[in-house]
């Protein structure tokens with residue numbers, strides 16, 4: 001299908017190369033490409049990644065003390081490849097791409113312990129065959145639809161492999177003005193599934209190393225560290241909040257807070273505020 005015959009697409013957050021525009025078209029027309037292979041129904045119609053057997057054997061190695069496997073999943077164009085490259089690092093990039101070009105291998109030292117990791121950024125087979133030590137579900141904070149896709153994916157993963165830990169990642173946090181999903185909403189969503197939420201910008205390499213460290217710890221079967229302890233972009237993990245506390249915090253974030261003494265002063269506070277350009281008559 002060509003771009004000209006495509007139905008009108010949703011607003012893209014960034015200009016994307018043609019290859020991504022074409023893939024995004026697939027994503028729009030095919031709401032849930034991964035579900036097709038589940039529940040004994042027909043297999044997925046396309047298979048762009050020829051490395052399934054290799055991936056499965058690497059994942060099996062991981063469980064026997066081989067490399068730790070980290071799978072990046074999410075809608076097209078959310079930045080999985082950019083994230084994979086950021087996690088692998090510029091220096092390792094050419095050396096570490098495997099023969100199929102779909103997975104990146106590198107060694108990392110986290111908490112003074114060295115681990116070999118394999119990062120897969122494009123799993124297009126039947127999700128039920130995916131075996132990894134940690135799944136990173138990526139969405140773009142500028143694209144609500146991609147956020148919904150991660151919710152679908154989590155349900156599918158919970159069905160097929162309930163034991164696999166999940167990290168929810170909101171990418172493109174640098175595109176502040178185009179944001180469609182708030183950090184608060186994403187944190188709450190992650191907390192519902194008992195996973196951590198990390199907000200990053202793969203392009204700016206912001207928080208990608210924290211994400212990598214958390215993923216490695218989780219893949220090792222350890223706690224995620226600072227991000228999972230309710231840090232700036234963490235949710236769930238070590239510090240559990242009750243639903244009521246979370247709801248209060250959420251409501252508090254919606255209502256502007258004024259210091260108590262200023263509340264008492266009432267009008268004076270308003271007058272002070274109006275000295276700005278809100279009400280020029282006060283001048």
Ligand SMILES: Nc1nc2c(ncn2[C@@H]2O[C@H](COP(=O)(O)OP(=O)(O)OP(=O)(O)O)[C@@H](O)[C@H]2O)c(=O)[nH]1
Pocket residue numbers: 014015016017019020023024075076077078079080081082083121171172173174175200201202203204
């Ligand atoms: N502003 C901004 N753009 C980003 C960021 N991460 C990725 N992009 C852009 O988003 C577009 C898609 O990025 P990719 O890494 O190819 O996304 P993908 O999820 O691998 O896409 P597919 O390969 O189609 O599944 C590219 O134009 C990237 O430059 C980010 O953090 N900020």
